[in-house]
Amino acid sequence: MYETIQLIKEGRVGHLLLNRPKSMNAMNGLMMKELADCFETLLQDNTLQVLIVRGEGRAFSAGGDIKEMMDPEQPMDIDTVMKDVSRLAKALYTLPQITIAAIHGASAGLGFSIALACDHIIAEENSKLAMNFIGIGLVPDGGGHFFLKERVGIPKAKQIIWAGQTLKAHDAMAKGLVDEVTAEGRALEHAEAYAEEMLASPLRAKLASKHALHQLKIEELDKVLDMEAAAQSAMRKSKDHLEGIQAFVEKRKPEFTGK
Template sequence: MYKTVELVKEGRLARLTLNRPEAMNAMDDVMMEELADVLELLKTDTTVQVVVINGAGRAFSAGGDIKKMVDPNSPLDIGKVMVHVSRLAKALYALPQITIAVVHGAAAGLGFSLVLACDYIVAEETSKLAMNFIGIGLVPDGGGHFFLKERVGVPQAKKLIWTGKVMNGEEALAKGLIDEVVADGQAAAFAQGYAQKLLAAPIASMIATKHILHEQKTAELENVLAMESEAQVKMRKTEDHLEGIQAFVAKRKPEFKGK
């Protein structure tokens, strides 16, 4: 049914897998749209109470697909892409299920925004977590500003966004960005155990609490998403962004000029 994601239901548990392993689950326009579609579908599914989100292959997600950004044969329509990015962030935050992010390898850029939007985050020790849009002259999207601020507050959010710092599991835990660190290769098993604990708990009341807390913030998230979309369209036209993606592809250090 989907080309880039896979949804499997096991009773009251659903497993959502980002499935472009050959590209480290980098999100192209197809994946962004499919993720938004799947999450909106889950929003109406009353049979599922826990959603586990993971990545196929050797990473959770390397973020937005930079190769697509520089491919002259398939230019990304940034305005259209941002609509899907906003849809998926809003749907994920509003899900009437408890969401668990399972991180191994990279969770960068939009991939990290997706992780931070989840209720519970488990990461392996050598994971690489980064809000690294700054490296290509962009701003966080997918609600990255909102989800970072919710986890660590405004001053720390600014610092993480402006530096694009890459953190391993222990560093991310120390900053309060994630909930659990496990040994490499153990995240999936840990998440499965945690999901079973949730399903054995009075989970309907937990979901009600999530709804009460999240509902207060929905308008703020929508405002952030609109501002991120506007800023991203603007940043895509800057000289610094062009230099950033060209340097990334050429594997050289970018020379930014603030333009």
């Protein structure tokens, strides 16, 4: 059904796999569209009560696919892509399931935004978490501003966005960005244990609380997604972004000028 992701249902628990392992699950235009479509389908799914989001292969997700961003023959249509990114973020945030991110390897850029949108975040101790858009002159998308601010507040969210640094799991937990740190290779096991714990609890009541708390914020999330889309479209045309991408490809330090 999908080319870049896989949805597996096991009773009341669903597993959503980001499935481009050769690219460290970097998100190309198709993956963003398929994620948006899949999450929107799950909005109507009454059979699943818990959803575990994880990555196939060596990483959760390395973020947006820079190779596709730079492809001169088929340049990424940023406005179309941002519509899909906004759809996936809103649908994920409003899912009528308890969502668990099970992170191993890298969770960067949009991959980190998706993890932050989940209700419970589990990261293996050697995983690398980064809101690293700033490194190529872009702003967080996928609701990254909103989800960061919800977890840590505005002043800390700004610091994390502006620094763009890569955090190990324990550092991320100290900042309030993840809920649980596990040993290497154990994130999925812990996610499944948490799912079982949820299934054995008064889950309808928990989901009703999630619904009440999240519905309060939908209007704000919509505004943030609109602003992110407009800002990303503008930043994609900036000199700093072009320099950031070029420096990334040439494996050198970028020289930004604020333009």
